[in-house]
Amino acid sequence: MRSESTVAWIRLIRLEFARVIRSGGVAAAVLLLLGLGVYASWQGNRRIQAAEAATSAAETAYRDQLAYLSSIYPPTTEAGEPLYYLAFPAPQPPSRLSALASGRMAVETASLRIRLLALEGQLYEHETLNPRLAAAGHLDLAFVLIALLPLFVIAVTYDIVSGERERGTWRMARLFARPRRLIAAKIAARVVLATGLVTSPALIGAFSTGIDADGRAGWAIALIALHTLFWFALCLGVAGGHRSSTANAMILVGVWVALTFLAPAVLSLTNALLHPVPEALELTVRQRQGYHEAWDLPRAGTMESFFEDYPKWSDWIVPEDEFTWAWYYAMNHRGDQAARDASHAYRDILTRRDEWARRWSLLVPPLATQIALDRLSSADLGTQLAYQEAVRSYHERLKAHFQPFLFSAAPMAQVDWDRVPSFEPAVPAGDAPQAGLPAAAALILISVCALLPRIRSRPSPDS
């Protein structure tokens, strides 16, 4: 049996909830946010389905292309020729959690099809494909919950005390309970409302996409909950004082703009200035120059470079006056060698950028949450770099498989097509706690700081 106090609390929260939801505009805002959340979840599900379809389509395309090449080339054709055209699928299965936080999925492909030619250019070719998406990004649930939900929290909380004063109900209420009981009930009702706004679309997205209830999903839920609570703490810290409702609204909206848009932009700009990254196109140009120069060089020289990386073929005699596929692929390798240092530098600087962004984002709760969610859903820069490493590794395994056929000028009929290596997807960088814990700790710490003015203040009778 529930105590009278518990019943009173439940009744108070229910009535406060009714009061909030009946306020002009709140019901419309709730419907709008729910609609956006459900739409974002549906879009996320579509993205996952599209990525999975692309994975399976890449495999089918490879088999179809191999069958086609086998049909148009006589079996005696040297393997090097069909291998020039054949594209091998390297699909990274999407994390289903990325249905909720799509991160870099909008701008980075995770389903490359690579050829046996020079690799570096192939890694970045997609970067010039969709500038419109790069500019706009996806409407994902993370955006709705991190960027838009706080605005709703502000809208229902900015006048939590000042509104009572301005309506004249504050004095009446103070005769019944300490201000903290009234404020606690008000916050609790709004937290219930926000919880509904968070969980409804998230559950729809989770069930429709089939997100596993694992540690990563748990951390993602915890981070979204902590981020939402941070905004409640901030609102309480500001609106619990003696300012007018108008002043509270202006301060909170200003903070929202600063934290959601300005601070991330400033951090991004600072990061870019501190860690200038050359265009990926530059790598492609270097690789192509390295490759094209080799047309005019003595073939022995090209092969010397090749043998530095593959000494097992160093006994091979290079015919200077005839075309060989072994030399042709070695020439492609020379392109990768030409871009190698720049490629390492590119990856190093991106890694430093990623680490810098993760560290400094901890000061900006929305950004810290976004970056952690991207990491948890394997849609972050670290995962993209890990994917590129997996593709490089796959490219090497393909070369190791085909080089014996190329150096022996074997006909394509002799190639062991059934034992062509398969792509091994990248393992996401860092485990779930590594991805979520720093942001969670920062959110808790900043929330406590936001609440400090209220924790330390004592109401004066004249207030």
Add this chain to the structure above:
Amino acid sequence: MQTAESRPGHTPLLEARRLSKDYGDTRALDSLDLTIAPGEVYCLLGPNGAGKTTTINLFLGFVAPSGGQALVSGLDVATHDRETKQRLAYIPEQVMLYRNLSGLENLEYFAALGGKGSLGRERLTEILVEAGLERDAVDRRVSEYSKGMRQKVGIAIAIAKEADALLLDEPTSGLDPKASNEFSALVERLRNRGVAVLMATHDLFRAKDTGTRVGIMRYGRLVTELSTDEIGHADLERIYLQHMHD
């Protein structure tokens, strides 16, 4: 004249001891001594700025005294904020309620805020009806209520709270005569239950009719105190005007 202090066995529910309040250089209340026993209705009369509302605010703990003490059931308001507020109900000139809740929901809200979870909707409806609200009005939103209806909800809130003392600040201002009369009847009922009432008003007729004692204030001082049993309406008006012209 019989005061609460002079009646044996009656501990004053509301008591002011040399109670003063300054706002900057302005003395709003000057050494007020006052006692109100259970079952008494004490009406404070006086012009605007006489210190009536300040007195009520000091008892409510909404402002801090500059000197002296405001006591509720013997407890100093300044040092026993929670305990004294628990014993008080308050009805201002404009009872401000939550406009998007019904009268019943407002009553339920304040009762729950006070920790009373045991009062069911039926009982709360009865209290509203007892306070004079029409039964078919209890579920209507307060935004549709007249001022008189909101005053009745205010009284219902006081009844539900089972407060020992009721502080009324110009409660009948702006009410039509019928609504004022109904309001006075409600105050009378509370008085009969032993509730101590302190009412600030400009309405001499209502003060004589409802009050047991009347105090006339001017420039923050209580200039005279009268028992309503001992004077008529005309006497009260005459004495009041005398003090206003002194």
